[in-house]
Amino acid sequence: MAHVTGQSRYQSTLFPEVLDEVVSVDDPVRVIDAFVETLDLAALGFSKVEAETMGRPPYAPGDLLKLYIYGYLHRVRSSRRLEAETGRNVQVMWLLNRLTPAFKTIADFRKDHTGAIVGVCRGFIRFCREQSLFGAELLAIDGTKIAAVASRKQVITPKRIEKMNAAIDRKIAEYLASMDEADREEPRAASAQADVAAAIEALKAQKQRLQRQAEELAERGLKQLVKTEPEAKLMRTPHGHAVAYNAQIAVDAEHKLIVAFDLTNEGNDFRQLYPMATQAKAAVGAGEVTVVADTGYSTGEHGALCEQDGITAVVPRAQTVNPNGPQYFSRDRFSYDHESDSWHCPAGATLSLFKTSHTQQKKEYATGACGSCPLKPQCTEAARRVIVRDFYEDARQAMHLRATADPIWMKHRREMAEHPFGTMKWLMAHPRFLLRGLKKAKAELAIGVLCYNLKRVINILGVPALLQALEPSPA
Secondary structure, three states: OOOOOOOOOOOOOOOOOOHHHOOOOOOOHHHHHHHHHOOOHHHHOOOOOOOOOOOOOOOOHHHHHHHHHHHHHOOOOOHHHHHHHHHHOHHHHHHHOOOOOOHHHHHHHHHHOHHHHHHHHHHHHHHHHHOOOOOOOEEEEEEEEEEOOOOHHHEEOHHHHHHHHHHHHHHHHHHHHHHHHHHHHOOOOHHHHHHHHHHHHHHHHHHHHHHHHHHHHHHHOOOOEEOOOOOOEEEEEOOEEEEEEEEEEEEEOOOOOEEEEEEEOOOOOOOOHHHHHHHHHHHHOOOOEEEEOOHHHOOHHHHHHHHHOOEEEEOOOOOOOOOOOOOOOOHHHOEEEOOOOEEEOOOOOEEEEEEEEOOOOEEEEEOOOOOOOOOHHHHOOOOOOOEEEEOOHHHHHHHHHHHHHOOHHHHHHHHHHHHHHHHHHHHOOOOEOOOOOHHHHHHHHHHHHHHHHHHHHHHHHOHHHHHHHHOOOOO
C-alpha cells in the first residue's frame, strides 16, 4: 500500500487571483483588521496618521499595529520574525495588503508608541464593556513577575559593592606582594613591571567606578540599581531572584476577561490593592464591586480606602507568627478590647497604650506585669512584651474575616486570576519583556492583555458575531 503523497512542487497551479479568497470568512485575522479600523489612531497618540505632502511616504500606523497584534496573538514578538512573516504568511499578506516593512520600521513603531498601544488595549476593554461582557460584580486581582532585559550580574547593591571592593583590594595586594618577591629574587624585566603596573591601575579605576556607583545609590536613596535597566528591580520569583517587573491585572468573574492592568517595579503587591481595585471598578462601570486578592495585598490602609469607594475587599492576611520563634506566644493569643483600647494577654494582664506613632501609623501597648509573670518564658525573652497595632487594623481584620468565612472566595480568585497570566505567558513564548524601561515594557504587557482578551471574546461570541459588533454604525 502506498503512502499519501502530495503534488509535485513543479506542477503549475492556479493560485486564487483575489487574496481575500485565501482567508476564510471566520478567520480571527479578520477581527484584528476590523478592530483596528474602528480606532481613532490620531486621538490615541499614533504619529503619521496623516501622511506628509513631501518626503518618502510612511507606513500607516494601523497596518503596523495590526502586524503586532497578529504577531503577539501567534507568539511572534521579534521585529525580525515579524518581518519574515510579511513575506511568507498568507494571513499577514492579507492583513497588510502585501506590505513588507523592514524590521527596523517594525521595531521603532512599538518603541515610539508605548502610550498609544496602552490606549488601544484599554479601547478594547471599553468595547467589551459596551458588549455587556462584564458581570461587574466580582473582580480578582493578582500579580506576577515578568523578567526584564537584564541579567542579575548587572545588579548593584551596597553589599555587593563592598564585596567587590574587598576583592579588588586583595588583588592589588597580591600584585604588590608578587612584585616585591620578584624584586628580591631577581630583577624583573621592564615590560613585565609595566604590565603589572597597568593591571594595578585598571583595578584602581574599577574601584573608582564602584565608588561613584555607591555614591549614586546613596544620593538617590536606593538599595539596588540595575545598570543596564535602571527602572527594573531584583525581585523574588518562584524560580529564584531575577531582574523583573511586577505585572498587575484585575479579572472580571463573568467571562474571565481582564478589565484593568498595570506594571510596576515594586517587588511586592502590598501597595497595589486600592489602585488596581479603583481602576477595575471604573473599567466595568459599576457603583459597587467585590474584589478578592491573596495575602500579598493585605493592608488595612488600602482596605479602608476601598470601603470608602464602594469596594468590598476580600483579602486574607498571612498566618500570624512570632518572629522570635515558635516557642513564644504569637499575637493571636492576645485579645483586643475596642472600648478601653487595650490588649489582654494569655496570663490575664492588661496591656495599655504607651506609644503612638503617626509617622508609622501604629500604636504600641505594654504592661508592667511581665517581670513577675509565670508565662513570661513562653511569651518573650525581652524585659516586657510589646504588642503593635496598626491604625487600620480593623479594616484589615474585616478583609480577613470575609476571606476566611467561606473558602469559595479563594477558589474563585485562583480560577479567575491565575489562568489569564498562564495564557499570557504562553503567548509570550519566553516570558520576558523585549523592551527596556517601565513605559515600554508596559506597552508590551498591554499587547499581551489585548491578545488574551481578544482570544477570550472570539471564543465567547465567535468571529461572525464579533465582526458584526465591530461594524461601524450607520451615519
